[in-house]
Amino acid sequence: MTLLLSRSGLERVLETEAALAALRSGFGAADGAIAPQRVRTGLPGPGTATALIPGLVPGIPAYTVKVNAKFPGADPALRGVVCLHDLATGELLALLDSATVTAWRTGLAAALGTHALARPGADSVTVVGAGAQAELVLRGLTALRPVRRLTVVDLDRARAESFADRVGRARGIASSTSGDAREAARTADITVTATWAREPLLDAGDVRPGCHVTSLGADEPGKAELSADLLRSSYVVVDDRELAARAGALGNTGLGPQAAAATMAEVLRGEAATAPRDDTATVYAPVGLPWQDLALAWPAYRRAVELGTGTRFDFLG
Numbered sequence: 001m002t003l004l005l006s007r008s009g010l011e012r013v014l015e016t017e018a019a020l021a022a023l024r025s026g027f028g029a030a031d032g033a034i035a036p037q038r039v040r041t042g043l044p045g046p047g048t049a050t051a052l053i054p055g056l057v058p059g060i061p062a063y064t065v066k067v068n069a070k071f072p073g074a075d076p077a078l079r080g081v082v083c084l085h086d087l088a089t090g091e092l093l094a095l096l097d098s099a100t101v102t103a104w105r106t107g108l109a110a111a112l113g114t115h116a117l118a119r120p121g122a123d124s125v126t127v128v129g130a131g132a133q134a135e136l137v138l139r140g141l142t143a144l145r146p147v148r149r150l151t152v153v154d155l156d157r158a159r160a161e162s163f164a165d166r167v168g169r170a171r172g173i174a175s176s177t178s179g180d181a182r183e184a185a186r187t188a189d190i191t192v193t194a195t196w197a198r199e200p201l202l203d204a205g206d207v208r209p210g211c212h213v214t215s216l217g218a219d220e221p222g223k224a225e226l227s228a229d230l231l232r233s234s235y236v237v238v239d240d241r242e243l244a245a246r247a248g249a250l251g252n253t254g255l256g257p258q259a260a261a262a263t264m265a266e267v268l269r270g271e272a273a274t275a276p277r278d279d280t281a282t283v284y285a286p287v288g289l290p291w292q293d294l295a296l297a298w299p300a301y302r303r304a305v306e307l308g309t310g311t312r313f314d315f316l317g
Helices: 007-013 016-028 098-117 132-144 157-171 181-186 228-232 241-247 264-269 290-307
Strands: 002-005 037-042 048-055 062-070 078-086 092-097 124-128 149-153 174-178 190-193 212-215 235-238 282-284 311-313
Touching: 002 007, 002 290, 007 092, 007 098, 007 290, 016 098, 016 132, 016 264, 016 290, 037 241, 048 290, 062 098, 062 290, 078 098, 078 290, 092 098, 092 290, 098 132, 098 190, 098 212, 098 235, 098 264, 098 282, 098 290, 124 132, 124 181, 132 157, 132 190, 149 157, 149 181, 157 174, 174 181, 181 190, 235 241, 235 264
Parallel strands: 002 092, 124 149, 124 190, 149 174, 190 212, 212 282, 235 282
Antiparallel strands: 002 311, 037 048, 048 062, 062 078, 078 092
């Protein structure tokens, strides 16, 4: 029997602290022998089809395969499933809503990276792109450090105002909105970009010395949120050098894997070869790795089984 977990089912079983711990453990695990793969193809229309394989974490007796449809003009823009399989037998243990898993693992992994790279005491945040991923970053970040001030930028002003009001009240943060991403970034200790931008939103002059930027939008070819000059002048950390150069912030601005000073796994393990200077901006520009889907899906599945949440379905019946 396969357990079906919808968005509402996942939201009943996912917990911020447990998810952060699972992701932190995954970053700390030894690098696997199987390279992560992101397979993406355009479709005869506005969308793309993407698969992430295989989601593996040492010590977890399962693996994931994620299949997504990305249609920027749709609501939601991301739809698909995460397939959770038994590692020993291949049994399909669960099908999980991929939009929920992706938002949680992307947002909370970004929160871990932001907290690790931002200076102690950095407590003013600008968010560019008022969507689910940015909200999850704030949820994770406020669990890791105090946030005093939030500025929200979005092309849809009403959406920005709704985000600022909702997240500000939920997290106890003084919140406001701005119509200018560059100006809002210049006043922040931390800037998080989570957009569909295909042209850089921020340049080197838009980030103060010692501040931090996390860029989540450049996760496939053609998408770019940060300029090459900003990346060259910053201490850049990625989740995977080759993927970042092939389909992420580095490659989409003409830079190679050598532009990354470290991976987040190296930073969190204390293995980074260099450290940023106090007057150097830091950038975290992940693409998103398959193991992060497993890090979220496995504890969600186990918790759902424990609570009796979800729907059982026999695909072999």
